[in-house]
Amino acid sequence: MTVLNWRARADSVAAGPDPFDIQAVRRHFMFLDCGRIVTNNAASTQPPRELLRLQASLAPEYENVHRGQSAASQLMTARFEQSYDTIAQFLGAPSRACIALYRNTTEAINSVMYSLLTEFRDGDNVVTTLMEHNSNYVPWYAMCREVLPRLGRRVDYRLARFDPRTGELDLEHLASLIDARTKLVCCTGASNFLGTRNPLAAVRALADASGYCQPSGEKRSYLLVDGAQLVPGSFVDVRALDVDYLAFSFHKLLAPFGVGVLYAKEHLLDASLPFLYGGDMIAEGRVFPWQVEYNALPWKYAAGTPNILGAIVSAQAVRILVDLALTPGRPVYFGTAKPLPRAAVRSAMERISSWNQQLTSRALDGLEAIGGITIYGPRDPARRTSLVAFNLAARDPVSVAEALNRAGVESRAGCHCATLAHHALGLNPPASCRLSFYLYNTPDDVDQAVAAVAAVTRRTHFRLLPAEYPRSRLRPR
């Protein structure tokens, strides 16, 4: 196929997908050329070769967007704007007006914090959980402890527990923390350490019942979901979930680094203050010494020259993801701007989720048989995403990860930025080793990873956990 054909192709969605063709999927990825066993996908996934070529293929018409009358600029603008449509379709959002693009999940969540900052009233609170990534805790901590006190406002944050045995969110505790002063409930869709998929419908119901009076007149708490671990391997429909905000990063969904998404309900983006101010987020010609008017959505949230190529490539990552899951040998959506039907997105994401679940189930079975291992999170692979974090008795997790690397297995050790959850489990050091799988991993990858972990436990010369864990060994994220 040509790498980029922007005209909608006439051919339709595959009538019914064949069995998941893992070998056809793997042919799209270059990491296999060097024999890597890529099992650190919860950190970042690998880009298929088509996406990298796509980036290069955009060079002849390389131009800024919304800032030129040349044909190249018009074309780039159209492609850039289409990428918002693709992302909205992937999430089931009503339109591109609900999408803001940032650098990553972290920036997207911070943008919500800054947009809502002026709305918090003295005595309000934010409820989040002990299983959050620091990206969905530290902004709220900083807002409550550092920013709002300087403005003379007192707002609390509250942290819901999880069951240390099962890794499941403690809904009763969460319910007890939410009250009529809870403006916002922030919850991860899936934990990047425990793997737990959170019951978002139940969390939504609790947020609905708070009775908090929002400026819009709504009487309920807003719900922000950190979708960084949920979106890449699950069918997510923002309208069905009724989330007010959802954030995720494309570098965990096949795209190169640099683009994160904030979905938000249109009326919220419409009413909120922008996160960043400057060019392009203002209405054309409507800037005066006495008044400034903002641009229409979604451009109100696109101040300054955006990551144009990143946005285009990221939206095409969604398209190739759907193709890989449904028709890996025959692209249907990649390289086009044709609408992504919900049925195709659902079918693709369910196939990816099911493949990931098979891999995770195999990993859990294999790892559980290893003496001295502690595995965190739910035992049922259906209750978790495709990552497994563990510790080996008296083993330093960073050294375990280094030993796995010597065996050719890529993992990640540290607190994974889920520092609160490691502390909540009493882990000292607050660290674990994590294997994580994605649609291009095979059962053989899983077996090799499990065998490498088993081999680590058999090594007599393996370094024991030091009494005082040197802080320098803790990776920053």
Ligand SMILES: Cc1ncc(COP(=O)(O)O)c(C=O)c1O
């Ligand atoms: C659950 C979760 N939230 C947020 C993030 C932060 O993502 P980013 O580094 O892309 O901002 C991550 C990254 O690992 C994550 O797993």
